Amino acid sequence: MNALLETFLDYISLERGLSINTRKAYADDIRQFLDELATKGVSSLNQVSRKQILDHLMSMKARGMSTNSISRHLVSIKVFFRYLQQEGMLGKNVTDTMDSPKLWKILPDTLSEKEVGLLLAAPDLRKPLGVRDRAMLELFYASGLRVSELANLQLSDLHVDDGYIRCIGKGRKERVIPVGDESIRLMRRYLEEVRPMLCENPRIQNVFVTKREKGLCRQRLWQIIKKYTKEAGIMKNVTPHTLRHSFASHLLANGAPLRVIQEMLGHADIATTQIYTHVHPERLKSIHQQFHPRA
Numbered sequence: 258m259n260a261l262l263e264t265f266l267d268y269i270s271l272e273r274g275l276s277i278n279t280r281k282a283y284a285d286d287i288r289q290f291l292d293e294l295a296t297k298g299v300s301s302l303n304q305v306s307r308k309q310i311l312d313h314l315m316s317m318k319a320r321g322m323s324t325n326s327i328s329r330h331l332v333s334i335k336v337f338f339r340y341l342q343q344e345g346m347l348g349k350n351v352t353d354t355m356d357s358p359k360l361w362k363i364l365p366d367t368l369s370e371k372e373v374g375l376l377l378a379a380p381d382l383r384k385p386l387g388v389r390d391r392a393m394l395e396l397f398y399a400s401g402l403r404v405s406e407l408a409n410l411q412l413s414d415l416h417v418d419d420g421y422i423r424c425i426g427k428g429r430k431e432r433v434i435p436v437g438d439e440s441i442r443l444m445r446r447y448l449e450e451v452r453p454m455l456c457e458n459p460r461i462q463n464v465f466v467t468k469r470e471k472g473l474c475r476q477r478l479w480q481i482i483k484k485y486t487k488e489a490g491i492m493k494n495v496t497p498h499t500l501r502h503s504f505a506s507h508l509l510a511n512g513a514p515l516r517v518i519q520e521m522l523g524h525a526d527i528a529t530t531q532i533y534t535h536v537h538p539e540r541l542k543s544i545h546q547q548f549h550p551r552a
Contacts, residue, residue, distance in 0.1 A: 258291050258302055265340050286333035302341065307351045310334060319493070331355065367503045372491050373398055379485035385451045386468075390481055392440075392447035393465050393473075396422075397497070399440035401504035401522055403427075404497035408475050410464045417441055417448070426523040434521050 266284055269275045275283075290313055299305060310331075317327050334352060341347035368376065377394050381387035397407055406424050414423045421435045436444075448464075456466040463472030473481075479497055486495040493499070501522070508518050 258294070258300070259288075261302065261341060261346060262287055262291060262337070265337050268340060269336075282329070283333050283336070286330045287337050290330070290334055302338070302346075303348050305351060307355065310352060310355065367506045368491070368493065368495065368499060370507060372489075372493070373500075373503055373507075375489040375491060376482075376485055376495070379489040385454055388443070388447050388451045389455070389465065390485065392443040392451075393478070393481070394485065394500070395440040395443050396436060397500045398504055399436040400424075400434045401501045401508075402434070403501060403523075404475050404478055406523075407465070407497075408463075408473055408478060411462045412464055413462065415444070415448075415464060417444055424523070430523065432520065432523050 262284070265287075266280055269283060270277075270280050290310075293313055293316070294305065294309065297309070299309070314327050314331060317330060331352075335355065338347060338350045338352045342350040377391065377398065380391040380394065382391060393407070396402075400422060402410070402424060403426065406426055410422070410424070414425075416422065420438075420441055421433050424432050424434060426432060452464075452466060455468055456470045458470050461470055461472065465473040465478075467473060467477070475497070482495060482497055482500070486493075505518050505522055508521075509515070
């Protein structure tokens, strides 16, 4: 692969007359990509998938690189692949349909399923606030609520026996979201054992409350998540929205239709939900091949 890179660099210098600085920029970008492929055991560019290129861009984003820098990397890879295809050295150019990150909305930070497990396991269930916080985190991840929606969730919105919650989101639009058994189990424990200890005032109808008999505000929810992120040893910048993004990303990765995810997230426009397709494009491709009559 490095030999192909040298051939490409000679081409852009000698035949296209690009400057030394431009040649170096292409070389640095592409060599970084090739080095990453080599660590994954990829020995031929014909083996490269669209997902591997996207993973490379996502890894740069995770390291804090700007959208402009990531876009430049993709341009370098696209020009390299186009040259190889034109010269008959590449069977298929998987970069043809890839948009520049400048055209993307900023991809949301997400946690892996393993990281979510570490975060959810961080609260100490031997302590009342630990039970509250674990129930809150479980519900957050199980439902994909916005942080404001979680803070404003009312007791009347819970339908624990039926396994769902009712949410009033943006524009006063109502939606119904199913939640899993583990979340239901912890919510029952919190509601029966802990919440009565924290809040005896019947006028306070917020689901999640403080020891001062007030509803948890957005800022406090953010602080709680930061605390447990640190305790779980997760190095990413985790915010309340990270759990919402992880909820959507993991649903898509495991085969949930985009329209269903749109409904659960409360997105008015499916274009907003489609940001998650950049995270798992291969999954969407497999769904298309499975269900489209002419795939």
